[in-house]
Amino acid sequence: VKNLDVDQTSKLDCTIIDKNGKVKICRLPDYIPQLSEVDTSLFAVSICTVDGQRMHLGDSDIYYTMQSTSKPYTYGITHAALDDVLHEYVGHEPSGQAFNKIILDNDGRPYNPMINMGAIMTCSLVHHQQPLSHRFNYFLENYKKLTGSRSTLSCNMPVYKSELEVGFMNKAAVNYMMTAPGYFLFLVIYFNPFVQVTTEIQSIMSACLANRGINPLTGESVLPIRSVKRALSLMFTCGMYDYSGRFAFKYGVPAKSGVSGVTDVVIPGVLSMTIYSPWLSTHSSSSLLGLQFIDGFIKKFPYHVFDSK
Ligand code: GLN
Numbered sequence: 001v002k003n004l005d006v007d008q009t010s011k012l013d014c015t016i017i018d019k020n021g022k023v024k025i026c027r028l029p030d031y032i033p034q035l036s037e038v039d040t041s042l043f044a045v046s047i048c049t050v051d052g053q054r055m056h057l058g059d060s061d062i063y064y065t066m067q068s069t070s071k072p073y074t075y076g077i078t079h080a081a082l083d084d085v086l087h088e089y090v091g092h093e094p095s096g097q098a099f100n101k102i103i104l105d106n107d108g109r110p111y112n113p114m115i116n117m118g119a120i121m122t123c124s125l126v127h128h129q130q131p132l133s134h135r136f137n138y139f140l141e142n143y144k145k146l147t148g149s150r151s152t153l154s155c156n157m158p159v160y161k162s163e164l165e166v167g168f169m170n171k172a173a174v175n176y177m178m179t180a181p182g183y184f185l186f187l188v189i190y191f192n193p194f195v196q197v198t199t200e201i202q203s204i205m206s207a208c209l210a211n212r213g214i215n216p217l218t219g220e221s222v223l224p225i226r227s228v229k230r231a232l233s234l235m236f237t238c239g240m241y242d243y244s245g246r247f248a249f250k251y252g253v254p255a256k257s258g259v260s261g262v263t264d265v266v267i268p269g270v271l272s273m274t275i276y277s278p279w280l281s282t283h284s285s286s287s288l289l290g291l292q293f294i295d296g297f298i299k300k301f302p303y304h305v306f307d308s309k
Pocket of ligand 1: 067
């Protein structure tokens with residue numbers, strides 16, 4: 001996959017001849033200016049099995065912001081605190097739309113926690129009467145447990161500031177969902193996408209989802225299985241946004257994409273796989289080389305949920 005023919009036509013655009021010889025148009029997400037300031041040659045894959053075996057390929061020690069691949073963790077942490085009460089505020093249905101579409105379901109809720117509106121609402125529900133600092137720390141402490149280490153996780157502040165400045169769709173989404181001006185605080189708490197990790201670190205976090213909420217490196221039960229089951233179900237049906245149906249049809253595993261070029265795949269009871277490559281397919285707003293790697297992986301290892309075992 002790393003050797004596919006990439007022709008960069010501008011700072012933000014390229015064409016990639018995929019493994020089937022098809023020309024794929026790709027671009028960097030310029031709506032968050034900081035995300036277009038990346039080394040587009042970076043490519044990393046990390047795998048963590050549920051018994052703690054690790055494998056890393058390429059630039060697996062290079063940091064990136066998790067962006068929307070943080071949403072399953074945020075959902076799991078919030079669901080662990082609120083259980084299904086969470087879904088009085090956020091639905092479980094795929095929206096069939098792009099990740100930043102401003103749309104509510106028939107009950108006036110964001111469609112699901114994997115799209116921006118749903119993630120912003122989900123973030124806002126945890127300890128909502130506590131100070132923002134408490135709520136930041138609550139998520140960060142739980143994120144650290146998912147990483148299996150006490151290493152300090154940090155926000156990429158330039159990306160965070162960049163997005164607070166230009167996140168017009170998210171601000172409009174918050175405004176659309178709520179009326180009181182104080183709700184703009186929600187965006188401040190929607191900081192999880194800016195936590196920076198490597199594929200080595202993120203594959204451990206997702207291995208907790210593969211391993212019934214238990215961190216395979218520390219043995220700590222970080223999330224209740226009930227919340228993990230729901231997070232995986234939502235990844236399976238909604239995790240790839242308006243590409244979710246095609247992804248489930250072709251690959252049949254829970255996955256989550258992020259505009260920084262990261263794709264997270266969970267094979268429950270087996271492993272997690274985190275792939276990072278910044279070029280996004282204009283077809284799916286997911287990392288093109290990430291999808292190419294998954295395509296080859298699932299063809300070689302029949303983990304599609306409906307493969308005959
Ligand atoms: N932080 C990004 C946003 O709010 C996340 C989008 C994504 O990764 N799909 O638009």
